[in-house]
Amino acid sequence: xxxxxxxxxxxxxxxxxxxxxxxxxxxxxxxxxxxxxxxxxxxxxxxxxxxxxxxxxxxxxxxxxxxxxxxxxxxxxxxxxxxxxxxxxxxxxxxxxxxxxxxxxxxxxxxxxxxxxxxxxxxxxxxxxxxxxxxxxxxxxxxxxxxxxxxxxxxxxxxxxxxxxxxxxxxxxxxxxxxxxxxxxxxxxxxxxxxxxxxxx
Amino acid sequence: xxxxxxxxxxxxxxxxxxxxxxxxxxxxxxxxxxxxxxxxxxxxxxxxxxxxxxxxxxxxxxxxxxxxxxxxxxxxxxxxxxxxxxxxxxxxxxxxxxxxxxxxxxxxxxxxxxxxxxxxxxxxxxxxxxxxxxxxxxxxxxxxxxxxxxxxxxxxxxxxxxxxxxxxxxxxxxxxxxxxxxxxxxxxxxxxxxxxxxxxx
DNA sequence: ATTGCATTTTACCGATCGGTCTACTATTGT
DNA sequence: ACAATAGTAGACCGATCGGTAAAATGCAAT
Numbered sequence: 001x002x003x004x005x006x007x008x009x010x011x012x013x014x015x016x017x018x019x020x021x022x023x024x025x026x027x028x029x030x031x032x033x034x035x036x037x038x039x040x041x042x043x044x045x046x047x048x049x050x051x052x053x054x055x056x057x058x059x060x061x062x063x064x065x066x067x068x069x070x071x072x073x074x075x076x077x078x079x080x081x082x083x084x085x086x087x088x089x090x091x092x093x094x095x096x097x098x099x100x101x102x103x104x105x106x107x108x109x110x111x112x113x114x115x116x117x118x119x120x121x122x123x124x125x126x127x128x129x130x131x132x133x134x135x136x137x138x139x140x141x142x143x144x145x146x147x148x149x150x151x152x153x154x155x156x157x158x159x160x161x162x163x164x165x166x167x168x169x170x171x172x173x174x175x176x177x178x179x180x181x182x183x184x185x186x187x188x189x190x191x192x193x194x195x196x197x198x199x200x201x
Numbered sequence: 202x203x204x205x206x207x208x209x210x211x212x213x214x215x216x217x218x219x220x221x222x223x224x225x226x227x228x229x230x231x232x233x234x235x236x237x238x239x240x241x242x243x244x245x246x247x248x249x250x251x252x253x254x255x256x257x258x259x260x261x262x263x264x265x266x267x268x269x270x271x272x273x274x275x276x277x278x279x280x281x282x283x284x285x286x287x288x289x290x291x292x293x294x295x296x297x298x299x300x301x302x303x304x305x306x307x308x309x310x311x312x313x314x315x316x317x318x319x320x321x322x323x324x325x326x327x328x329x330x331x332x333x334x335x336x337x338x339x340x341x342x343x344x345x346x347x348x349x350x351x352x353x354x355x356x357x358x359x360x361x362x363x364x365x366x367x368x369x370x371x372x373x374x375x376x377x378x379x380x381x382x383x384x385x386x387x388x389x390x391x392x393x394x395x396x397x398x399x400x401x402x
Numbered sequence: 403a404t405t406g407c408a409t410t411t412t413a414c415c416g417a418t419c420g421g422t423c424t425a426c427t428a429t430t431g432t
Numbered sequence: 433a434c435a436a437t438a439g440t441a442g443a444c445c446g447a448t449c450g451g452t453a454a455a456a457t458g459c460a461a462t
Binding site: 021022023025026102104105106107111112114115116117118119120125128129132159162163165166167168169170171173174176177178179183186187190193194195196 | 313315317329330360366368378380384387394397
């Protein structure tokens with residue numbers, strides 16, 4: 001088929017790691033190529049621009065996190081509310097691992113890119129908003145399941161899911177700023193207490 | 202004394218606005234000078250480097266927000282828990298105003314810088330951590346006051362304050378990503394429900 | 403063998419990056 | 433009046449930025 005010797009994949013992986021561990025503007029195409037062991041000409045054979053690459057990186061990250069992060073954590077083998085706690089535990093473990101290899105806590109890759117680029121690049125902003133919407137949907141699913149199990153009364157499920165996501169993003173932000181993963185364990189579990197009632201109260 | 206015609210102030214204000222509305226790496230010294238109506242030579246007369254400028258910008262922002270944001274919102278003219286709601290309202294109003302003038306929601310300037318630079322610049326990271334600690338102290342004050350008024354039982358006050366700050370940072374992150382200030386009004390008020398109990402339960 | 407295409411290599415582009423240097427102009431204290 | 437000093441102006445630096453052009457190479461089908 002396509003004889004491509006994994007070059008595209010290597011570029012993508014290199015960009016993913018570098019941008020995640022630093023920032024979008026803080027990483028240059030040259031450095032991405034060096035780490036991927038690829039010449040700049042090859043880079044621009046597979047990606048028309050650094051910006052397009054970043055869009056591909058976001059897709060790649062979303063798939064990876066969806067498959068290796070969200071799906072295992074939210075698997076229906078335990079009651080819905082316990083899945084939230086498992087998610088926090090996974091988050092903590094992942095951030096610890098990243099901190100050990102990179103020397104710094106890296107936080108949420110989408111949150112990082114969002115705060116850096118949301119005002120500069122409308123397309124990236126929208127793409128990141130879509131990623132957040134997808135994660136929010138996971139929380140919504142857990143909430144509705146818990147609700148049908150009689151877990152709590154009236155609830156604005158989408159709003160509560162959004163609030164939970166916000167809380168977790170905020171915890172990751174503070175943890176990254178403090179470079180301290182313990183914050184995730186300390187603050188994370190409280191996510192399950194968050195509730196937003198319907199507006200017509 | 203110093204004849205300085207407000208040059209330093211103009212540089213600081215220009216940098217504050219530009220960096221806040223875009224990012225640190227996304228703004229160049231040349232652009233900062235242009236907006237401040239200052240030549241590059243003058244810039245480097247007042248600031249030894251772009252990095253040092255950014256530290257001064259953080260100080261400047263902290264003072265401004267402390268005086269014109271936090272102090273009014275947390276003033277003791279109303280019961281402690283109502284101050285939280287007033288703070289959310291102020292936040293919403295401020296973000297709306299910034300969104301109207303800049304075309305985009307800008308979020309929290311400290312959160313923006315933190316996620317962009319925390320892994321690249323240890324000094325800036327620590328400074329931002331200190332800013333967050335100062336804001337956390339405001340929440341702690343409100344919480345202890347509410348507690349002495351018999352508002353709630355046992356509570357890990359510092360942890361709860363940190364969790365509240367995390368939640369607000371997360372809400373601002375999502376609001377910026379969605380470019381929608383309504384999120385602040387929708388999710389913000391739930392900050393008052395957050396509680397973290399002492400570890401020895 | 404030869405064509406055709408995908409991939410790779412290398413050299414290069416103009417623009418911008420943060421930062422420096424020197425000369426000039428005010429202003430202030432004596 | 434004069435020297436010292438603070439501030440301004442603007443040319444200039446090497447490095448790096450994202451991106452381009454054109455050869456050279458590998459590989460597959462005819």
